[in-house]
Structure formats: structure tokens, C-alpha cells
Amino acid sequence: MSRFKKRPAATSAAAEKPENRRPSSADRSAYFARREAAKVLRTVLQGDAKRRAVGSIKSLVYSPSVRNKRGTFALVCETLKYLSIIKEVLGSANVLNSKWKRQGELIYIVTYDILFGQAASLVGDAEKFLLLRKDALQSALAQLLVRKGMKDIKDLTACKKFPGGLISIVDISKPRYVRVNTLKLDSKLALQELGKQNKVHEDDMVPDLLVLPPGVDLHNHPLVLNGSVFMQGKASSMAAAALQPEPGWEVLDACAAPGNKTVHLAALTHGKGKILACELHKERVQRLKETINLAGAANVEVLNEDFLNLNPKHTAYSKVRAILLDPSCSGSGTSAVRLDHLLPSHGAGNDDAGINRLRKLQAFQKKALAHALSFPSVERLVYSTCSVHQIENEDVIKSVLPLALSLGFQLATPFPLWARRGLPVVEGSEHLLRTDPAEDKEGFFIALFIRNSTMAENRPERRPSSSSTTNAEALCSEKSSISSVKKKQRNKYKLHLYCPSAKLSRMWLHPRYLARKRATRI
Numbered sequence: 001m002s003r004f005k006k007r008p009a010a011t012s013a014a015a016e017k018p019e020n021r022r023p024s025s026a027d028r029s030a031y032f033a034r035r036e037a038a039k040v041l042r043t044v045l046q047g048d049a050k051r052r053a054v055g056s057i058k059s060l061v062y063s064p065s066v067r068n069k070r071g072t073f074a075l076v077c078e079t080l081k082y083l084s085i086i087k088e089v090l091g092s093a094n095v096l097n098s099k100w101k102r103q104g105e106l107i108y109i110v111t112y113d114i115l116f117g118q119a120a121s122l123v124g125d126a127e128k129f130l131l132l133r134k135d136a137l138q139s140a141l142a143q144l145l146v147r148k149g150m151k152d153i154k155d156l157t158a159c160k161k162f163p164g165g166l167i168s169i170v171d172i173s174k175p176r177y178v179r180v181n182t183l184k185l186d187s188k189l190a191l192q193e194l195g196k197q198n199k200v201h202e203d204d205m206v207p208d209l210l211v212l213p214p215g216v217d218l219h220n221h222p223l224v225l226n227g228s229v230f231m232q233g234k235a236s237s238m239a240a241a242a243l244q245p246e247p248g249w250e251v252l253d254a255c256a257a258p259g260n261k262t263v264h265l266a267a268l269t270h271g272k273g274k275i276l277a278c279e280l281h282k283e284r285v286q287r288l289k290e291t292i293n294l295a296g297a298a299n300v301e302v303l304n305e306d307f308l309n310l311n312p313k314h315t316a317y318s319k320v321r322a323i324l325l326d327p328s329c330s331g332s333g334t335s336a337v338r339l340d341h342l343l344p345s346h347g348a349g350n351d352d353a354g355i356n357r358l359r360k361l362q363a364f365q366k367k368a369l370a371h372a373l374s375f376p377s378v379e380r381l382v383y384s385t386c387s388v389h390q391i392e393n394e395d396v397i398k399s400v401l402p403l404a405l406s407l408g409f410q411l412a413t414p415f416p417l418w419a420r421r422g423l424p425v426v427e428g429s430e431h432l433l434r435t436d437p438a439e440d441k442e443g444f445f446i447a448l449f450i451r452n453s454t455m456a457e458n459r460p461e462r463r464p465s466s467s468s469t470t471n472a473e474a475l476c477s478e479k480s481s482i483s484s485v486k487k488k489q490r491n492k493y494k495l496h497l498y499c500p501s502a503k504l505s506r507m508w509l510h511p512r513y514l515a516r517k518r519a520t521r522i
Contacts, residue, residue: 023123027123028123029068029071030071030122030123031123031124031127032067032068033068033071033072033075034075034106034109034110034113034124034127035106036066036067036068036072037071037072037075037076037079037109038103038105038106038108038109039105040057040060040061040066040072040076041076041079041080041105041108041109042105043060044057044060044076044080044343045105045344048343048344048345049344049345056334057073057076057077057080057342058073059258061073061076062219063287063290064225064290064294069219069220075109075112075113075117077342078112078116078117079108079109079112080342080343081342082112082115082116083108083344084344085141085144085153086108086111086112086115087108088140088144089111089115089137089140089141089144090107090111090137090140092140092143092144093133093136093137093139093140095130095133095136095137100126100129103126106126107126107130110122110124110126110127110130111130111137113127114130114131114134114137115137115138115141116153141153174214174441175211175212175213175214176211176212176213176214176215176216176218176231177203177209177210177211177212177231177232177233177234177237178190178194178200178209178210178211178212178218178229178230178231178232179206179208179209179210179229179230179231179232179237179260179264180208180209180210180228180229181227181228181229181230181263181267181295181296182208182267182270183263183266183267183270183271183295183296183297184226184227184228184295184296185223185228185229187202187207187208187210190210190223190228190229191210193223194210194212194218194221194223194229198212198213198216199212199213200212203234205234205238205415205417205418206234206237206238206241207241208267209232209234209237210229218231219231226294227294227295227296230260230263230264230295232260232264233334233441233442234435234440234442235333235386235435235440235442235443235444236260236261236386236442236444237264238414238415238433238435238444238446239261239324239326239382239384239444239446240261240264240265240268240324240382241264241268241414242382242384242414242415242433242446242448243265243268243322243324243380243381243382243448244268244380245265245268245269245273245321245322245380246269247269247270247272247273248269248272248273249269249273249321249322250273250274250276250319250320250321251265251269251273251274251275251276251320251321251322251323251324252275252276252278252317252320252322252323252324252372252375253265253275253276253277253278253323253324253326254278254307254323254324254325254326254327254368254372255278255279255307255325255326255327255328255368256277256278256279256288256302257279257281257284257285257287257288258284258287258288258291259277259287259288259289259290259291259292259295260291261324261326262275262277262288262291262292262297262300263291263292263294263295263297263300265324266292266295266297266299266300267295267297269299271297271298271299272299273299274299274300274301275297275299275300275301276300276301276303276317276320277292277300277301277302277303278303278305278307278310279302279303279304279305280304280305280306280307282304285302285304288302289302307368307371307372308367308368308371310371312371312374312375312376313376317375318376318377319377320375320377320378321377321378321379321380322378322379322380322381323372323375323378323380323381323382324381324382324384325368325369325372325381325382325383325384326384326385327361327364327365327368327369327383327385328361328364328365329361329365329385329386329387329392330357330358330361330387330389330392331386331387332386332387332388332389332443333385333386333387333388333435333437333442333443333444333445334386334442334443334444358389358391358392359391361392362391362392362395362396365383365385365392365396366396366399366400369383369396369397369400370400370403373400373403373404373407373409373449374407378451379450379451380448380449380450380451381409381448381449381450382414382446382447382448382449383396383397383446383447383449384444384445384446384447385444385445386442386443386444386445387443387445388437388443388445390423390425392445393422393423393432393434393445393447394422394423394425394426394429394432395425395426397411397422397426397432397447398425398426401426401427401428404449407451408451408452409449409450409451409452410449410450410451410452411428411431411432411447411448411449412431412448412449412450413430413431413433413448414433414446414448415433418433420433420434420435420436420439420440421433421434422434422445422447431447431448432445432446432447433445433446433447433448434446
């Protein structure tokens with residue numbers, strides 16, 4: 001009889017110490033997902049604190065180094081959603097020692113799992129440490145609800161504000177856009193391959209851009225993993241296409257990381273010529289190099305430099321004929337797509353701080369655009385932002401336009417059939433391009449400058465480019481293989497130039513002109 005009395009006791013002991021059992025594959029998967037999520041969360045929070053993100057939450061999670069992408073993405077997003085609550089609970093419970101405070105991001109992830117997630121499969125030192133203090137954490141959470149006068153956790157998360165009045169939740173009806181990397185794969189072959197499992201068609205404006213149904217998950221698709229296609233939004237893809245660099249050109253991407261537009265430029269030039277990819281911050285340079293290697297863009301040279309410090313008169317940049325300037329901006333047009341509403345900075349609710357940040361961004365954007373215009377051999381220049389704010393878009397163009405005119409540049413119209421144009425606060429606003437967060441699911445702004453002499457002397461002699469370099473007069477038409485009807489229609493899409501009055505074109509108010517004029521008098 002004694003034998004039968006010992007068995008229940010052993011069973012009970014095993015139940016009380018589940019950590020002694022051998023971890024299952026699900027336990028191990030969850031363990032590594034929490035560690036990967038902690039690394040991503042650390043990068044996200046550090047970038048948000050400095051207002052200098054290495055990449056969006058999605059791009060960080062879906063980098064090649066992250067194995068369990070689905071689990072990691074869910075953990076990062078959910079932890080960010082509850083982060084302010086988690087911090088308050090940990091502060092009230094006062095359970096962390098110095099060792100675990102240094103691993104704050106992992107503690108946030110594990111605390112989320114204990115209080116709101118899947119506490120059943122918690123294995124690991126951090127998990128064991130917090131599980132022993134689970135009662136203290138739950139008690140602190142209950143006290144927080146009482147202090148806030150709320151009955152449920154959902155009431156706490158529902159109180160989070162989204163400043164700016166922009167879309168705070170990603171619209172599930174947004175199509176999945178995929179840009180074919182023509183350095184590795186032909187668009188027709190990509191269309192056939194992706195069409196085996198999904199409905200897919202070519203975009204009617206942007207060359208080599210494919211459109212798939214909303215919600216299609218391609219992150220583990222072989223074509224994505226080997227760099228044959230890039231998951232890139234339509235508005236983002238329009239910037240490099242608007243610049244329309246030609247094969248053999250030397251092109252400068254002024255603010256290059258994370259590199260999607262850089263490798264797009266490489267594809268548009270057929271891998272010929274040179275793409276100079278300039279990026280100041282070392283952590284973003286690493287991400288840029290990873291993107292370039294994935295794309296197989298052998299004609300890209302990375303410069304770990306401040307674009308504003310590049311000397312336009314230096315011989316190293318004497319052959320630069322096109323510049324893509326996509327400077328740091330508020331990201332207000334893609335905040336929903338990037339999930340920026342989950343970040344701590346978007347819950348601050350400090351309007352004055354937001355305005356001051358916009359002004360600082362605008363100051364940099366003006367300097368960068370003026371600097372880009374000063375490169376002597378540049379024929380084409382695109383200024384783009386993923387912002388919806390006038391202060392970062394039309395106001396920047398209005399401020400720098402006199403300088404552009406004095407240097408022989410004019411505004412041109414990219415994608416002439418695109419309906420949404422610039423706000424009517426600057427002359428030539430009809431040439432500026434905007435996309436709308438509600439209508440187009442992304443808010444972008446594009447301005448195209450073309451040097452006058454270049455247009456007059458060189459454009460008539462150029463031959464039409466291939467499908468991946470559709471010329472500027474027909475950026476919204478089909479590729480060279482379209483029907484004869486559409487070829488005739490393409491001739492209608494002339495490149496529109498902003499031609500100001502004679503008074504505006506005389507730049508006697510510009511400092512450089514004024515200095516020359518005084519010197520002549522003397």
C-alpha cells in the first residue's frame with residue numbers, strides 16, 4: 001500500500017515544479033521569440049528616444065536575422081501596446097534588481113506574457129525570476145486599475161491617444177505592393193511566380209511594381225528572401241521612378257538608409273554607372289549594406305558621411321547627374337503603416353514639442369535641398385518625404401525655389417496623370433505630387449527639379465528607356481511593350497515645367513548674385 005501512496009506525492013511534486021520538465025519545441029520557440037523580440041524592442045525604443053529610427057517595427061522584425069518572425073512581431077507590437085502599463089506595474093511592484101534592470105526590454109516582454117499573454121510556456125532565467133513575483137505584479141496591476149478608476153485592462157489601453165489626428169490603425173484593405181528587383185529577376189517572371197498562389201497584376205503607373213491582394217504574407221517567400229522582389233509601397237517606389245536616372249549615370253542617394261530606394265536606383269540604371277549611397281549614422285549604414293547585398297546591387301558605393309559635409313566642387317562628385325533627397329522627416333504619412341502610434345513618443349501629447357520638432361526637421365530639409373541643388377553637374381533632383389505636413393513639403397519648396405531658379409532648375413511634373421497635387425501655397429504647386437493616407441494608404445510628397453539647359457539641349461536626343469526606366473514624359477503610361485493605342489496616348493504626356501515670370505527668374509535678391517553684382521561695381 002505504501003507504494004501507491006508515494007505515486008500521488010511524486011505527481012504533485014512534478015506539478016509544483018514544471019521547470020524541471022524537459023522544454024518542448026513550443027517552449028523553445030517561445031523562449032527564442034522573446035529574446036528576438038527584446039532585441040527588436042531595444043532598437044525601436046532607442047531610435048524613438050533619439051527620434052532617429054533605424055527602421056520601422058516591421059522592417060526590423062522581418063530582417064533576415066530574425067527567425068521566428070510571426071511570434072516576434074506579435075510580441076513587439078503587443079508589448080508596445082501595453083508598455084506604459086507594464087512600466088507602471090514594474091515600478092509599483094518594485095521587484096527588479098540591478099541585474100534585470102539592465103535587461104529592461106526582455107523584462108518588458110516577459111512581463112507582458114505573464115500579465116496579458118501566454119504564461120503557460122515560460123522557460124528561461126528571466127521568466128523564472130518574474131514568475132516567482134507574479135503575485136506582486138498582479139497586485140500592482142489591480143492597484144493601477146483602482147487608481148485610474150477603471151474596471152478592465154481594455155479600458156487602460158483604450159485611453160492611449162494618437163496625436164495629429166492621423167490614421168492610427170492600418171487599413172486592412174491596403175493592397176500588398178511588391179517591387180521587382182530587375183537586377184535579379186524579370187518582371188514577367190516575377191508575375192508568373194507570384195501568380196501561382198495569389199492574384200497579381202502590374203501597377204498602372206510605377207514600372208516593375210506588382211499589386212497583390214491585401215493581407216498577403218510574403219515575408220518568407222523565396223523571392224523576398226533572396227532579394228528578387230522587395231515589399232515596398234507604391235508611394236515609396238514613385239520617388240526613384242520620378243528621378244528616372246539613365247544607365248551609366250552617376251547618382252547620389254543623399255539620405256540612403258535603409259536602402260530600398262537606393263537599390264531601386266541601381267535597378268533603374270540596370271546596374272551600370274554608379275550609385276553613391278550616403279548615410280551618416282553607423283547603425284543605419286549596416287542596415288543599408290545588408291539591403292544592398294540582398295539586392296545584388298554591385299554598382300552601389302556606400303559613404304558613411306554627413307550629406308551636408310560633402311563638397312559639391314570636389315572631383316569625387318563632379319559627375320553626379322541626379323540626386324535623390326529623401327531626408328529625415330516626421331513620418332506622419334506612414335505612421336499607421338510603420339505602427340508609429342505604438343511608440344512612446346506618439347503618446348506624449350505635447351503639441352509644442354511636436355511643432356518644435358517639425359521646425360527642426362524643416363531647417364535640416366531646407367539646408368539639404370539647397371545643398372543638393374549646388375552640385376554643378378546635376379540635371380535631375382527629386383525631393384521626397386513621407387510626411388503630410390505642409391511645413392515639410394510645400395513650405396520647403398517655397399523657401400528654396402528662388403535658389404533653384406537662380407541655378408537653372410525648374411519644377412517638372414512627375415506622373416502627370418496622378419490626380420493629387422501640391423497644396424496651392426506656392427507657385428507651381430500643380431507640379432508637386434502628393435499621396436493621401438486615406439485614399440492611397442500612405443502620405444508621400446514628391447518634387448522634381450530639372451535643370452533648364454539640360455532639358456533644352458539633351459532631352460530631344462535621348463531614346464526611350466526600357467521598361468524599368470520609363471521616361472519622364474510618360475511615367476504614368478505602360479512599358480515599351482504596350483499596344484500601339486497606348487503608345488499614341490503616351491505622346492500626350494509631355495513633361496510640364498514651371499516657368500515663372502521674368503521678375504521671379506531674376507535673382508538679384510539672392511546672396512550669391514548680390515555679391516557678384518557688388519564686385520562688378522567695384
